[in-house]
Amino acid sequence: MTDTAAVLVVGDGPVAAALVPMLETLGWSPHPATTLPEVEAALPACDAVVVLSHHEEVDAAAIAAALAAGTAYVGAMGSRRTQARRREWLLAHGVDEEALASLHAPIGLDL
Numbered sequence: 001m002t003d004t005a006a007v008l009v010v011g012d013g014p015v016a017a018a019l020v021p022m023l024e025t026l027g028w029s030p031h032p033a034t035t036l037p038e039v040e041a042a043l044p045a046c047d048a049v050v051v052l053s054h055h056e057e058v059d060a061a062a063i064a065a066a067l068a069a070g071t072a073y074v075g076a077m078g079s080r081r082t083q084a085r086r087r088e089w090l091l092a093h094g095v096d097e098e099a100l101a102s103l104h105a106p107i108g109l110d111l
Contacts, residue, residue: 004029008046010039010062011053015077015108019050036061048073050107054082060089067099075104082106 006029009016016032023030031042034053039062043049049066051074053059059076063086066074076086083105090100 005048006031006046008033008039008042008049008062008066010034010049010051010058011055013052015052019052033062034058040065043069043071046071049075051076054078056085056089060086060093063103064090064093064095067095067103073104074102075107077108078106080106 004027007023008031009019009023010033012032012034020030020032031046033039033042036058039058043065049062049071051059051062053062059078063074063076067090076083078086086105087100
């Protein structure tokens, strides 16, 4: 890990817009990404991944890539239904139960 933790923030919207400046205030280096190519480009330099996206074409694939890369922290925000959808996608795309056990989900407030 580098001196400054690099956090890949996957998604846009009000949560991402609030999280990026908070990470900067904490002295961490945020790397916002909204597309899968942006995720893939930033992932090797990141120590943590936070998935805030609810876009089917990005969120689960970003989680799978982060888990496969052995990223130290992978967290994903979303409802129970969103988590179930992602879990089904991840299992169908070769992510095993052991890797899924390291996924922190859901993250955020328990509403």
